[in-house]
Amino acid sequence: QVQLQQSGAELVKPGASVKMSCKAFGYTFTTYPIEWMKQNHGKSLEWIGNFHPYNDDTKYNEKFKGKAKLTVEKSSSTVYLELSRLTSDDSAVYYCARGGVVDAMDYWGQGTSVTVSS
Amino acid sequence: DIVMTQAAFSNPVTLGTSASISCRSSKSLLHSNGITYLYWYLQKPGQSPQLLIYQMSNLASGVPDRFSSSGSGTDFTLRISRVEAEDVGVYYCAQNLELPFTFGSGTKLEIK
Numbered sequence: 001q002v003q004l005q006q007s008g009a010e011l012v013k014p015g016a017s018v019k020m021s022c023k024a025f026g027y028t029f030t031t032y033p034i035e036w037m038k039q040n041h042g043k044s045l046e047w048i049g050n051f052h053p054y055n056d057d058t059k060y061n062e063k064f065k066g067k068a069k070l071t072v073e074k075s076s077s078t079v080y081l082e083l084s085r086l087t088s089d090d091s092a093v094y095y096c097a098r099g100g101v102v103d104a105m106d107y108w109g110q111g112t113s114v115t116v117s118s
Numbered sequence: 119d120i121v122m123t124q125a126a127f128s129n130p131v132t133l134g135t136s137a138s139i140s141c142r143s144s145k146s147l148l149h150s151n152g153i154t155y156l157y158w159y160l161q162k163p164g165q166s167p168q169l170l171i172y173q174m175s176n177l178a179s180g181v182p183d184r185f186s187s188s189g190s191g192t193d194f195t196l197r198i199s200r201v202e203a204e205d206v207g208v209y210y211c212a213q214n215l216e217l218p219f220t221f222g223s224g225t226k227l228e229i230k
Binding site: 035037043044045046047059061062063095097100102103104105106108109110111 | 155157159166167168169172173176178179210212214217218219220221222223224
């Protein structure tokens, strides 16, 4: 069955970078884009961007340009989100989701918690 | 960016009765192809969001038919008939009409 498995929680220092992963199972990886969202504690969801493994097309929310970078490792059906120059504002849970057949985010990963603290 | 507006809390409902949750968009989500790009997600406590409704009125796979959704181009309503305890959580509306995709702030379903 379709699953998205995300990497574990991260504790990182201010100014550093973090790279988290989203590994897809149970479907043809190149068929659908992978979407990434940020959820501050107890708050709403922000769309960061998406990556389509079929043609490597990448789109970013303007707000996250320069902060987020999406890459792929097709051999392992994995999309990566790297966040740079971390501040306390980047402390959040980050979700990946599959952009499915009907343009909906139909399957979600379990989330990766990032805490930025010295 | 398209702004999605939701109330923070629903009207309190008793289990077994109906609930409605509203959402408004700052721009019509009706595309020229006739599809309205409005989605509903539920985030249960401690869980990831899950898809309930796609393209305004279509039930996602595995979602009970107690859930339904309707609306115009900018005003939308999610209805839950016969609310069950497992329905508690925060309901988010979202738009995929144009980038950046945006979400409402979420409505917490209140049970009496």
